[in-house]
Amino acid sequence: MTLKLIVKDKGDRIDLWLSNHILNISRARIQKLIKTGNVIVNNEICKTKKEQVFLGDCLQIYLPSPKKLELMPEAIPLDILYEDEYLIVINKVAGMVVHPSPGHTEGTLVHALLHHCSYLSDVGEFHRPGIVHRLDKDTTGTIVVAKTAFVHQHLQKQIRDRTIKRQYIAVVHGVLKNKENNSYKIDKGVINLPIGRHPVDRKKMAIIPIDKNGRKAVTYWKILERLGNYSLVKFNLETGRTHQIRVHSSFLGCPVLGDPLYSSNRSFNINLSGQVLHAHKLSLVHPINLNRFEVTASLPLEFTKLLKSLRQKNN
Structure with missing residues (x-):
């Protein structure tokens, strides 16, 4: 596969510029592509990662086909x-x-689905059969998977058109503040801050201005319960950026409890397996009968035990 890009903004070192403009490729991989002669600048092979790009430069990036991962069905239990x-x-x-x-x-969801389902959609990349959207490794809850190509494309369009509704529940540090009213007393609000790849830590996302390649990200929140130094919060997503809830809540000083990336410096005396973030409800239009339906996933046991402990401490 070949990517072609025209530099339409301020130039930079080519490895930095490319890593900021191609979000799904790490800077380390870009540097390897440069080293192996797979990056072309104005029809000439780029010889160093420190080469500067300038307004109007034409870049071509040749992406060698990845080695296919063997997808073997695995008998992993699924909560359907x-x-x-x-x-x-x-x-x-x-x-x-x-x-x-x-x-x-x-051990992935795909491996489990291949064992459970007789067929899955083959739209998209070979190692993601049926996968329409994703959840982070330690985020629990609802995820929809397509079995046919038509359904896959229909669901993708719903995501693009923002007609699929996703509601999450999380426990966060502190109390979210309504920025418009500058008040902690108002228990709901909206976070409208663009998100892009973190400029230094490629495993993380961050608040990045639109003109610096951030993408629009909108999160609606409502406090369901105040639990001393923590809050139980409902989040509704208008957009679906990587780590959106985790980045938005952390930026406002209220990171999701147990988040290893965005609240690692926060101590807590209950052992958690990951961030306390649960995809609680998923509402979508069925691609075949066109009826809207909603699916709800109960809170996992670890989440309910945490809430019980916090409530006992604050009674």
Whole structure:
């Protein structure tokens, strides 16, 4: 595959510029592509990662075909919330990666689905059959998977058109503040801050201005319960950026409890397996009968135990 890009903004070192403009490729991989002669600048091979790019430069990036990961079905139990011949909705458990990648070659949701389903959509990349959207490894809750190509494309369009509604529940540090009214007394609000790849730590996302390649990200929140130094919060997503809730709440000083990336400096005396973030409800239009339906995933046991402990401490 070949990517072609025209520099339309301020120039920079080519490895930095490319890593800021191609979000799904790490800077380390870009540097390797440069080293192996797979990056072309104005029809000449780029010889160093420190080469400067300038306004109007034409860049070509040749991406060698990745080595295919062998997808073997695995008999992993699934909590199925809804299923028919066209799609399936799963209540994903914490610790499960959605699809295979070089660091996760077994035990993923895809491996489990291949064992459970006789067929899945082949739209998109070969190692993501049926996968329409994702949840982070330690985020639990609802995820829809397509069984046919038509259903896959229909669901993707719903995501693009923002007609799929996703509601999350989380426990965060502190109390979210309504910025418009500058008040902690108002228990709901909206976070409208663009998100992009973190400029230094490539594993993280961050608040990045639109003109610096950030993408629009809108999160609606409502406090369901105040629990001393913590809050139980409902989040509704208008957009679906990577780590959106985790980045937005952390930026406002209220990171999700147990988040290893965005609240690592926060101490807590209950052992948690990951961030306390649960995809509680998923509402979508069925691609075949065109009826809207909603699926709800109960809170996982660890989440309910945490709430019980916090409530006891604050009684």
